[in-house]
Amino acid sequence: xxxxxxxxxxxxxxxxxxxxNFSPKREGEPSLGNGYVRQIADLLETxxxxxxxxxxxxxxxxxxxxxxxxxxxxxxxxKPDVVSILIGxxxxxxxxxxxRTLEATGFAENYRCLLGRIQEKTEARLVCMGPFIFPQxxxxxxxxxxxxxxxxxxxxxxxxxxxLFLPLHDLLNREAQRAGYDGITPDGIHLTWEGAxxxxxxxxxxxxxxxxxx
Numbered sequence: 141x142x143x144x145x146x147x148x149x150x151x152x153x154x155x156x157x158x159x160x161n162f163s164p165k166r167e168g169e170p171s172l173g174n175g176y177v178r179q180i181a182d183l184l185e186t187x188x189x190x191x192x193x194x195x196x197x198x199x200x201x202x203x204x205x206x207x208x209x210x211x212x213x214x215x216x217x218x219k220p221d222v223v224s225i226l227i228g229x230x231x232x233x234x235x236x237x238x239x240r241t242l243e244a245t246g247f248a249e250n251y252r253c254l255l256g257r258i259q260e261k262t263e264a265r266l267v268c269m270g271p272f273i274f275p276q277x278x279x280x281x282x283x284x285x286x287x288x289x290x291x292x293x294x295x296x297x298x299x300x301x302x303x304l305f306l307p308l309h310d311l312l313n314r315e316a317q318r319a320g321y322d323g324i325t326p327d328g329i330h331l332t333w334e335g336a337x338x339x340x341x342x343x344x345x346x347x348x349x350x351x352x353x354x
Contacts, residue, residue, distance in 0.1 A: 144191075145190070145191055145192065145193050146188075146191060146192050146193065146221040146222060147192075147193045147195070147218055147219065147220045147221050147222075148184075148192055148193070148194050148195070148220060148221065148222040148223075148224065149194075149195045149197050149214065149215050149218060149220045149222070149223050149224070149264075150177045150180075150194070150195070150196055150197060150198060150224045150225075150226075151197045151198065151207050151211075151214060151215060151223065151224070151225045151226075151227070152197070152198045152199075152202070152207075152225060152226040152227050153198060153199065153200065153201065153202040153203075153206075153226070153227060153229060153230050154198065154199075154200040154201065154202075154330065155175065155176075155198070155226060155229065155329075155330055155331060156173075156175065156176070156177060156196065156197070156198030156226050157173060157175075157196065157198030157199055157200050158173030158174050158175025158176070158177065158178070158196075158198065158336070159173050159174055159175075160172055160173030160174075160175075160177070160196040160198060171196065172194060172196045173196050173198070174333070175331060175333075175336040176331070176336040176337070176339040176340045176343070177194065177196045177198070178336075179336055179337055179339075179340035179341075180194070180340045180343055180344060181194040183340060183341070183344050184344070187344070187353075188353070195214075195218060195220075197210075197214035197215055199214075201230060202227065202230060203227070203230045203231045203234060203245075204227050204228070204231055204247060204250045204251050204254060205246075205250055207225070207227055207254055208250055208253060208254055208257070211254065211257060211258070215258065215262075216257070216258070216261045216262060219262055220262055220264045221263070221264055221265065222264055222265050222266075222267065222347075222352060223258050223262070223264045223265075223266055223267070224266075224267040224268075224269065224343070225254070225255075225266070225267070225268050225269065226269040226271070226308075226339075227251075227271070228270065228271030228287070228290040228291070228294065229271045229272075229273070229287075229329060231245060231247050231271075231290060232271065232273070232283055232286045232287050232290055233283075235286050236282070236283055236286060242286065242289055242290065242293070247290065247293060248293050248297065251293065251294060251297050252297050252300070252301075255268070255297060255298070255300075255301040255303060256301070259301060265303075265304070265352045266298070266301060266302075266303035266304065267303065267304045267306065267343070267346075267347055267352070268294055268295075268298040268303050268304065268305045268306070269305075269306045269307075269308055269339070269343070270290070270291035270294055270295065270305070270306065270307045270308050270309060271287050271290050271291060271294075271308070271309065272287065272308045272309040272312050272313070273287045273309070273328065273329065274312070274313060274316055274321055274324070274325045274328045274329070275313075275328070276316075276321045276325075276328055277327075277328050280328045280329070284309075287309060288309070291307055291309055295307065304346065304347065304350045304352070306342060306343065306346055308339060308342070311338065311342065312324060312325075312331075312335060312338060312339075315335070315338050316335075319334065323335070324338070
């Protein structure tokens with residue numbers, strides 16, 4: 141295993157953000173929030189003690205356009221070794237709340253540009269995670285088709301860029317059916333600590349399996 145310290149940046153919306161600007165900060169490290177990024181950092185510290193530098197680049201309310209707008213500041217300036225991206229829920233909200241199609245918002249073009257710019261400016265390995273929604277409250281069941289379309293779009297573009305893709309929608313909904321929705325999501329969109337743990341453990345397992353830690 142490489143002995144150099146690896147910089148890993150997590151980009152996304154409020155699910156990634158997880159109040160990282162407001163949660164307690166551990167001495168000597170940037171604030172990581174109280175979601176899956178915090179749990180991944182803890183798992184990696186056990187797995188690779190002292191070998192990772194984790195940064196949370198999540199922003200509440202962000203769409204893929206927001207990630208593009210802040211990419212230099214949040215990501216490229218740090219010359220990361222690994223960039224993980226979880227985006228799409230707010231893009232789905234835009235479609236659902238305005239009646240615009242995914243094509244009209246330019247989602248695919250923006251997502252392709254996002255991955256392309258990261259690969260052009262860094263040598264980072266990319267980990268892309270698909271969006272998710274829970275059908276509780278029931279109104280969110282109407283979002284599932286657009287979430288599925290975003291997931292399919294992201295998976296296709298991730299493949300074009302040889303990025304690892306982790307689909308989360310089915311995984312998290314299976315966990316919610318098993319554990320009870322209240323155990324996984326507080327509102328049908330965000331994750332509880334237990335729900336974030338499902339994402340964190342999946343991320344560690346699949347990234348390890350893909351050889352990104354090698």
